[in-house]
Amino acid sequence: MSGKLILHVEDNQYNRKIIRDLLSKHSYEIMEAHNGEVALDALARRRPDLILMDVQLPKLSGLEVTRRVRADPSLAQIPIIAITSFALSGDDRLALDAGCNAYVAKPFRPRDLLEMIRGFLGP
């Protein structure tokens, strides 16, 4: 169907698998990174159509990766959806301030996330 490339930055393998299973079912191409540095390496290699960014990451935080993406003119236009951990702690605002376009709080319904991705990339 769409074949669009989505970069998923997430340190937990099971969560990565859930997104992988969900998105491949809906014909998206997945690129994965388990921390911020790997994510930047991946970005240097391929330009994705959308980034799913876990905020809490080891080594380089998702917020910092977001700021760097926004600072790079070739990547600045890529939509970024933040996946926040603490729904009640203000991470959502931090994510938007860092340059994310939207956020979903863990635990999210896979269905809701799919809706949000379709909102950015089209059906």
Next chain:
Amino acid sequence: MRIRRITRFRTKVLLSIIPMILALCVLFGGMSLYQHNRLLHSEFVKRGKALASNLAASSELGVFSEDERLLNAALRGITGEEDVAYVLIYNDIGKRLIGGGKALVQPGLTSTTETLSPELRAQMLTDRQPTSTIMKEAGTESFLEFYAPILSTEVRLVEEQYFGMPQSTRGPGENRSRVIGFARVGLSMRNIDAHSAYLIKLWAILSVVFLVGGALAAYALSRRITQPITRLTESTARMAEGQIDQEIPVDSQDELGTLATTYNEMAKALTRTLDERARVAIELRDLNRHLEDRIRERTSELVETNRQLARASRHKSEFLANMSHELRTPLNAILGFAELIMDGVYGTVPDELRESIEDIHINGRHLLRLINDVLDLSKIEAGQMRLNLGECSIQSLIDSTISATRSLAAEKRLELASRVETGLPPALSDSKRITQVLMNLVGNAIKFTPRGGSITVTARRAASGERRAASVEPEPPTPDPEASDFIEIAVADTGIGIPAEELKSIFAEFRQVDSSITREYGGSGLGLSIAKRLVEMHEGSIWAESQVGKGSIFYFRIPLRTQSGGSL
């Protein structure tokens, strides 16, 4: 000023004593002087008369015979007297026969050369008595003069004998003598005048001595009075300046001495009292310092304890936050996989598995809510929850709550309605937290209302102090008198209700009316507790009314404020 008053007292004493002494001196001195002078004079006169009479007697023969030798002899008898100035003898017709005496050689004493004055001669011829005192001035000297008639008896007898003078002209017992001449004696007043002058001088000297002596005595006396008073005054002044330990010398046993003694005793008593007071003050200060030390000690202990507690609390919160994150990550996976299975991502789910997977999903969500609630509560308790204040429409908060819960209500065929007062102003609040409270209250209402019941959410503006009857919570506090108005939101249901004795504790943690309810209705038991904390963070209040079997109404109020009216 005090010193001057005492000086005035001394002056007063002197002024009253000196005139008294002066009056005494003048009065008594003058009187005795006068008396003395009179006595002197009368003695002088007596002497003068006697001298004149003697002269008259001794010169009788001389006059009779007009023999100068005899007359000179008679004169010599008295011219030797010191104060006799001059002596004169006249015959019966007043002619001067002889004169002598120191004064006669002096020039200017003219009267001595004269004949006897006819008036005096006539007088003495009649009364035949010595007469006195006619003052003669000659230069600077004064004299007192004495006259005496010179009588002769022998001559008369001879005349009768030889010339046969009839005797019938004289009465029986009559003196048969006749005046044959006159003696005149002048006494110098130099001595008596000198004596008088001496007396006056003496009197003057004595007066001055008495005056000075009296003044000195009065001065000494007043000094004896004023000196102790001055000492007392000066000592009192020193005492007033703070030198309490005063002692003044006691040099008499009179009233002033008693006063000084009493004063010394008073000063001693005062000193003792002050010493005592100072001692007590020192003790008090020591006690205070000790107390302060102990308070400081305790305070630092408390501060330390507080710091430890704060650290422990922070650790607890951090632990809970981390823990909830760690719990949520696997839970996220569980829920995610369950949902993917149910959504058919892994193919069609067999009917015999579908219910079990749904159970996994339901319990997973329950566990997630529990974790969230525990995290919220621990954040509130650690003071780490901050309100994100903004002006928001209560109407829209209620609307979004109702639309989010509508499907749940519809499942139980519950009527869900809202009634918001028109013109309700926007409230300064954290919309996310107020929505959380509303979701909790509406969720509870849906949970505890049987099928076919109804739930109504109302909002209105309420004045402070106004309160619905039969409330259980105490009067909502009004921390800011400016914010006298509230927005009051009520969630009413037709549910199972809450027994009166349970109403008090429903806002406490982990309280549900019956623990069996948790099993039947689900829920963490923390929702109301969190709602209460959130409302209180808005400086509002929350309370409930209920009737078992009929339903419950949960109210909460938040103060109506504008952005400029201060933040929370």
